[in-house]
Amino acid sequence: MAITEQQFEEAQARAAATRQAGHAVAARYDRKHGRVVVSLHNGVELAVPVELVEGLADAAPDDLADIEVTPAGLGLHWPKLDADVYVPALMQGVFGxxxxxxxxxxxxxxxxxxxxxxxxxxxxxxxxxxxxxxxxx
Structure with missing residues (x-):
């Protein structure tokens, strides 16, 4: 499937708008409370209990602690679990x-x-x- 220059530019504009609405700059696992804490670019922190997130509920704490933020800041990745979460979806309450x-x-x-x-x-x-x-x- 060939993508035109116009389609590429439109996709970039959509991605920029999505990033502006909220993107992650850091993420960590809070062992004490059993939740993932995502720091957004605007200073807001979002804390989500791991039992609410698809693919994380039964994971070991050490596996949950290894979180990568994607370069665009729109995704979180757990390499040991092969699990991914879309940050804008988390902000909307969609956990899977x-x-x-x-x-x-x-x-x-x-x-x-x-x-x-x-x-x-x-x-x-x-x-x-x-x-x-x-x-x-």
């Missing part, structure tokens, strides 16, 4: 792929308790609870 985020939201929703859920569980308990599983031949 759509599929991964949907799975996280679904798991959280399944853990939710409500009055309706509690009432249904009590009613089911009064009926003897779940029927036992039977072996089929």
């Amino acid at each position: 792929s759509r599929r991964w985020m949907a799975a996280q939201l679904g798991a959280t929703g399944g853990k939710a308790t409500s009055k309706a859920k509690a009432d249904a569980a009590r009613a089911n308990g009064r009926k003897g609870g779940r029927p036992p599983k039977t072996a089929t031949a």
Whole structure:
């Protein structure tokens, strides 16, 4: 696929605008609080718990501590984990792929308790609870 000079210039302009909105100048792993702290060019620091970020939740602290900021400042890379995070997405609260985020939201929703859920569980308990599983031949 050939890229024209105009397309290249437009891409550079988009990248510059994205960088201006916020790019990382440093990143570190805060072991005490279990979070990644990203320092942005404007002095703002963004702290994100590692359990919220796709690919980081089950990583060892030593692996999490080895963070590289990409030259443009738009990405973070963990070489030992082969994990990458897009800084503008972190700033928007997007901590992984759509599929991964949907799975996280679904798991959280399944853990939710409500009055309706509690009432249904009590009613089911009064009926003897779940029927036992039977072996089929």
